[in-house]
Amino acid sequence: MQAARRYFKSFASGFVVAVPVTVTFLDYVGYVARVEGASMQPFLNPEDRSFNDVVLLNRWSVRNFKVNRGDVVSLASPRDPEQRIIKRVIALEGDTVRHTFKMPGTRTYKNRYVRVPSGHFWVEGDNFGHSLDSNFFGPVSVGLVHARASHILWPPQRWQRIEPSLPTDRRPLDQETIDHLEEQGAVTVPKT
Amino acid sequence: MQAARRYFKSFASGFVVAVPVTVTFLDYVGYVARVEGASMQPFLNPEDRSFNDVVLLNRWSVRNFKVNRGDVVSLASPRDPEQRIIKRVIALEGDTVRTRTYKNRYVRVPSGHFWVEGDNFGHSLDSNFFGPVSVGLVHARASHILWPPQRWQRIEPSLPTDRRPLDQETIDHLEEQGAVTVPKT
Numbered sequence: 611m612q613a614a615r616r617y618f619k620s621f622a623s624g625f626v627v628a629v630p631v632t633v634t635f636l637d638y639v640g641y642v643a644r645v646e647g648a649s650m651q652p653f654l655n656p657e658d659r660s661f662n663d664v665v666l667l668n669r670w671s672v673r674n675f676k677v678n679r680g681d682v683v684s685l686a687s688p689r690d691p692e693q694r695i696i697k698r699v700i701a702l703e704g705d706t707v708r709h710t711f712k713m714p715g716t717r718t719y720k721n722r723y724v725r726v727p728s729g730h731f732w733v734e735g736d737n738f739g740h741s742l743d744s745n746f747f748g749p750v751s752v753g754l755v756h757a758r759a760s761h762i763l764w765p766p767q768r769w770q771r772i773e774p775s776l777p778t779d780r781r782p783l784d785q786e787t788i789d790h791l792e793e794q795g796a797v798t799v800p801k802t
Numbered sequence: 803m804q805a806a807r808r809y810f811k812s813f814a815s816g817f818v819v820a821v822p823v824t825v826t827f828l829d830y831v832g833y834v835a836r837v838e839g840a841s842m843q844p845f846l847n848p849e850d851r852s853f854n855d856v857v858l859l860n861r862w863s864v865r866n867f868k869v870n871r872g873d874v875v876s877l878a879s880p881r882d883p884e885q886r887i888i889k890r891v892i893a894l895e896g897d898t899v900r901t902r903t904y905k906n907r908y909v910r911v912p913s914g915h916f917w918v919e920g921d922n923f924g925h926s927l928d929s930n931f932f933g934p935v936s937v938g939l940v941h942a943r944a945s946h947i948l949w950p951p952q953r954w955q956r957i958e959p960s961l962p963t964d965r966r967p968l969d970q971e972t973i974d975h976l977e978e979q980g981a982v983t984v985p986k987t
Contacts (some may be wrong), residue, residue, distance in 0.1 A: 631881035634822035686938035729881040789949040
């Protein structure tokens with residue numbers, strides 16, 4: 611009887627301690643998550659697979675909100691804070707980014723140039739036309755970033771470390787082009 | 803020797819366990835913080851005091867990002883995510899705000915956003931400067947002033963009389979005139 615009670619007490623305290631230890635680990639180190647949706651195709655959830663990718667989300671690497679161009683990050687959606695979205699970082703504060711948007715009611719796309727305000731960044735899904743991203747909601751507060759996707763863990767054939775990488779057509783504009791655009795008054799500086 | 807080692811081991815495990823337990827408490831329940839600056843005067847840090855107010859920040863109440871008009875909240879600044887600012891919630895998504903010094907006079911707050919202001923008009927960097935703010939930046943609700951003791955109080959949601967929501971008739975009228983700006987998000 612005594613031994614059983616002691617066992618139960620040890621078990622219960624172990625169990626209770628495991629909760630804050632686990633929570634702290636998930637919040638400060640990282641965890642694993644399944645990617646939903648097609649906005650990051652073909653990099654994540656490519657169409658020929660029937661399973662969704664599972665990625666490792668590194669919380670520690672974004673604890674100071676330091677992200678790099680080309681990183682794949684998870685963030686709270688600016689449209690709904692309870693929804694998490696996964697996108698690629700295209701531009702950081704101070705950058706001039708080409709914003710591609712569709713003229714309403716048509717199939718034509720137009721370009722304009724936006725200066726990313728301080729405390730913000732510009733994110734896009736790799737799957738152009740199938741992603742709700744900065745092209746729709748503009749620069750996003752960096753404070754919404756949640757984690758950096760560091761690895762694809764599943765399926766095993768797609769196991770890889772995720773390196774920061776920008777699509778060739780989304781590289782930063784060179785300074786000459788930026789100066790030229792500014793002279794033309796073509797760069798929009800959103801107020802924040 | 804044996805007793806000392808056992809004591810040390812118990813102490814060490816207690817110490818190590820305390821870290822995640824405390825961190826989880828601070829992150830999910832709340833903690834105490836000193837208010838810096840004058841942007842919420844006269845409600846917080848009124849000028850006649852030499853000490854800064856200390857408030858209780860309730861993290862649990864914002865875990866689902868549900869805030870109310872009139873709440874005093876702490877949030878990450880849209881201009882610098884590492885900086886925490888404390889402001890009053892003036893309007894929620896879908897509301898129409900009559901702004902004070904913003905580039906547009908009337909703004910429809912987009913979904914997923916809210917409008918915050920410091921009580922000290924003219925001495926606050928808030929939505930009047932940076933526009934509607936993503937609700938995802940909210941960190942905690944200030945539930946009590948804890949210090950100094952004379953100012954101990956529960957903080958109730960309350961809007962200044964000149965910052966109340968516009969009535970529907972006024973909003974309809976403004977919309978007819980095309981005076982309401984709907985930021986794209």
